[in-house]
Amino acid sequence: MKVPALRCQLLFLFVFSTGQRSGATRAAHREVEFYRSQPKTMEFTPEELELPPCKYEYLDHPADVQLHAWGDNLTECFEQVAVAMYGYMTEIDKVEILDKQEIEVSSDDMQGLLFQFLDECLFVFSAEPFLIARKVVITEFDKEAFTIKATLYGEEFDLAKHPQGTEVKAITYASMQIYDNPGQHELFVIIDI
Amino acid sequence: MFDELRNACRPGMVGGFLPAMKQIANVAALPGIVGRSVGLPDVHSGYGFAIGNMAAFDMDNPKAVVSPGGVGFDINCGVRLLRTNLMENDVKPIKEQLAQSMFDHIPVGVGSKGIIPMTARDLEEALEMGMDWSLREGYIWAEDKEHCEEYGRMAQADPAKVSMRAKKRGLPQLGTLGAGNHYAEIQVVDEIYDKWAASKMGIEEKGQVCVMIHSGSRGFGHQVATDALVAMEKAMKRDGIDTNDRQLACARINSPEGQDYLKSMAAAANFAWVNRSSMTFLSRQAFAKMFQTSPDDLDMHVIYDVSHNIAKIEQHWVEGKLRTLLVHRKGSTRAFPPHHPLIPVDYQLTGQPVLIGGTMGTCSYVLTGTEQGMMETFGSTCHGALQSQHMSTRTVTQHDGTTCTTHLECAIELATSHQAPRRDLSSRLCLPRSLVVAHR
Numbered sequence: 246m247k248v249p250a251l252r253c254q255l256l257f258l259f260v261f262s263t264g265q266r267s268g269a270t271r272a273a274h275r276e277v278e279f280y281r282s283q284p285k286t287m288e289f290t291p292e293e294l295e296l297p298p299c300k301y302e303y304l305d306h307p308a309d310v311q312l313h314a315w316g317d318n319l320t321e322c323f324e325q326v327a328v329a330m331y332g333y334m335t336e337i338d339k340v341e342i343l344d345k346q347e348i349e350v351s352s353d354d355m356q357g358l359l360f361q362f363l364d365e366c367l368f369v370f371s372a373e374p375f376l377i378a379r380k381v382v383i384t385e386f387d388k389e390a391f392t393i394k395a396t397l398y399g400e401e402f403d404l405a406k407h408p409q410g411t412e413v414k415a416i417t418y419a420s421m422q423i424y425d426n427p428g429q430h431e432l433f434v435i436i437d438i
Numbered sequence: 439m440f441d442e443l444r445n446a447c448r449p450g451m452v453g454g455f456l457p458a459m460k461q462i463a464n465v466a467a468l469p470g471i472v473g474r475s476v477g478l479p480d481v482h483s484g485y486g487f488a489i490g491n492m493a494a495f496d497m498d499n500p501k502a503v504v505s506p507g508g509v510g511f512d513i514n515c516g517v518r519l520l521r522t523n524l525m526e527n528d529v530k531p532i533k534e535q536l537a538q539s540m541f542d543h544i545p546v547g548v549g550s551k552g553i554i555p556m557t558a559r560d561l562e563e564a565l566e567m568g569m570d571w572s573l574r575e576g577y578i579w580a581e582d583k584e585h586c587e588e589y590g591r592m593a594q595a596d597p598a599k600v601s602m603r604a605k606k607r608g609l610p611q612l613g614t615l616g617a618g619n620h621y622a623e624i625q626v627v628d629e630i631y632d633k634w635a636a637s638k639m640g641i642e643e644k645g646q647v648c649v650m651i652h653s654g655s656r657g658f659g660h661q662v663a664t665d666a667l668v669a670m671e672k673a674m675k676r677d678g679i680d681t682n683d684r685q686l687a688c689a690r691i692n693s694p695e696g697q698d699y700l701k702s703m704a705a706a707a708n709f710a711w712v713n714r715s716s717m718t719f720l721s722r723q724a725f726a727k728m729f730q731t732s733p734d735d736l737d738m739h740v741i742y743d744v745s746h747n748i749a750k751i752e753q754h755w756v757e758g759k760l761r762t763l764l765v766h767r768k769g770s771t772r773a774f775p776p777h778h779p780l781i782p783v784d785y786q787l788t789g790q791p792v793l794i795g796g797t798m799g800t801c802s803y804v805l806t807g808t809e810q811g812m813m814e815t816f817g818s819t820c821h822g823a824l825q826s827q828h829m830s831t832r833t834v835t836q837h838d839g840t841t842c843t844t845h846l847e848c849a850i851e852l853a854t855s856h857q858a859p860r861r862d863l864s865s866r867l868c869l870p871r872s873l874v875v876a877h878r
Contacts, residue, residue: 306483307482307483308482308483308484308489309485334548334549335548335549364664368603368606368607368661370549371606371607371610371611371657371661372603372606372607372609372610372657373606375549375610402548402549404547404549404550407549409547409548409549409550409617410548411548411617411618412547412548412616412617412618414511414512414618414657414660415511415660415661415663415664416664417485417685418667418684418685419456419485419486419685420456435485437485437511437660438618
């Protein structure tokens with residue numbers, strides 16, 4: 246059984262305490278205090294820090310821009326298109342992985358799901374925590390219920406560090422195409438700039 | 439416009455977009471439309487409606503619809519022009535410093551945050567009161583309101599109808615210019631065609647310096663539009679509204695979704711007016727500091743403030759009868775003629791000033807509305823199509839004092855895949871009378 250190192254320390258503290266078995270409440274309280282005392286910087290596994298290849302491009306449009314993303318499966322397409330959007334707002338190579346944010350979206354159909362997913366990514370940047378993601382990992386993708394759970398890895402947008410690109414105003418359904426067939430996994434979505 | 443159509447008609451197109459011509463046609467098929475679906479001279483493809491599209495709907499027809507696509511994502515994106523007492527010769531020797539001063543005062547670009555202190559409570563009040571809030575807080579002069587469409591405040595605004603998401607997006611961005619085709623530009627009058635009308639606006643002679651601010655409701659408006667589109671998609675299924683295009687999401691004007699949208703759109707419009715007012719304040723400060731004087735002494739009055747992404751309830755003569763219409767203007771500026779009750783007293787004889795901002799390298803124009811425009815397009819004209827930015831060069835000019843000294847446009851390079859020259863407006867302005875040309 247794999248017990249994380251932190252948990253071990255906690256058990257250690259508990260065993261060598263006053264010995265009174267007041268049970269769950271005291272342990273929980275100690276656990277909360279223990280976690281609160283941890284420093285704020287996040288630690289990431291090498292796997293989390295590894296960057297995926299770039300599988301997206303930007304296509305011309307008179308007033309906006311069309312994101313085209315592809316991959317080995319639909320999940321990868323969604324991950325790539327989110328990074329494509331962030332990459333339009335700044336130079337993505339200047340973004341480090343120092344923080345992460347989990348998001349969850351749902352919709353009634355696949356197009357709606359893509360829309361909600363990108364809208365949530367945009368919201369995470371536009372309001373607290375002002376996060377720009379270098380890497381997006383979808384942890385759950387339910388194609389029947391149309392729900393997605395994902396983790397965004399990146400950092401808070403900093404004018405001093407990140408060059409200003411083009412602002413993304415909104416996600417649109419304009420000419421949205423999602424292909425999920427054997428041998429063809431790609432999607433097109435137009436974002437309003 | 440014809441290029442778009444040509445490209446779209448090529449067989450085997452994957453990943454393309456609907457050309458403007460087809461979009462104007464789709465709009466003409468919407469229920470409750472009165473008169474024509476008009477494409478203005480600078481029309482190009484947009485979301486649902488083309489950009490540069492005007493369409494009016496009958497408020498008395500229960501089937502008539504309201505569509506967020508007909509307003510645009512950047513609700514109340516508009517242009518404001520300020521005059522000054524300065525001449526080109528006063529500004530020329532210090533233009534780099536002046537541009538820098540403007541940059542220092544006005545937050546601009548992706549990820550920029552407003553420097554005017556705002557709490558959530560302030561935002562609620564600003565959404566409800568529009569420029570009245572700016573006046574109360576001391577950011578504007580009382581006469582600024584006079585020279586603004588709707589006097590800077592749409593009364594039907596209801597902040598309660600706006601989602602928390604939109605407010606969260608809007609709060610940090612109030613008082614920022616934005617990115618893309620937004621700008622705050624110091625301009626010089628190049629040519630005056632109608633001296634009398636120009637002098638009514640405070641433009642006396644060639645070489646006079648003006649400031650043009652082009653901005654909208656930032657992330658707030660975008661989120662309001664997005665939220666409305668999602669809500670209306672559901673309403674369309676319920677009410678059985680059929681359109682030719684999924685993006686033409688709309689709802690009956692009298693339905694809860696329609697009414698909610700109009701109220702939150704008005705709140706977003708107020709946000710944009712407060713935003714432009716904040717930038718007016720910051721521009722005045724920048725100039726005052728530079729010239730060691732006060733904005734009063736520089737006579738930096740607002741000439742006018744126009745919106746080119748908005749829906750308004752107006753009365754128009756249709757086939758001899760006065761009707762109440764919901765006029766959607768997307769990428770289209772209102773241009774009311776002389777003696778119209780909704781334009782300020784100062785401009786009753788000249789007609790409403792119409793501000794058409796140019797793109798980099800081309801001129802901006804100040805025009806006046808005409809009766810003919812009123813008849814043909816319900817008093818609407820173009821907005822000065824600003825072609826989008828292409829990824830090829832995302833140079834931000836603010837740090838490069840040599841190439842760009844008199845304007846603050848971000849992400850400027852315009853390039854399309856066809857390498858077409860930037861559209862010059864001079865050949866396209868037909869309905870309004872040409873008045874003053876301001877040169878960069």
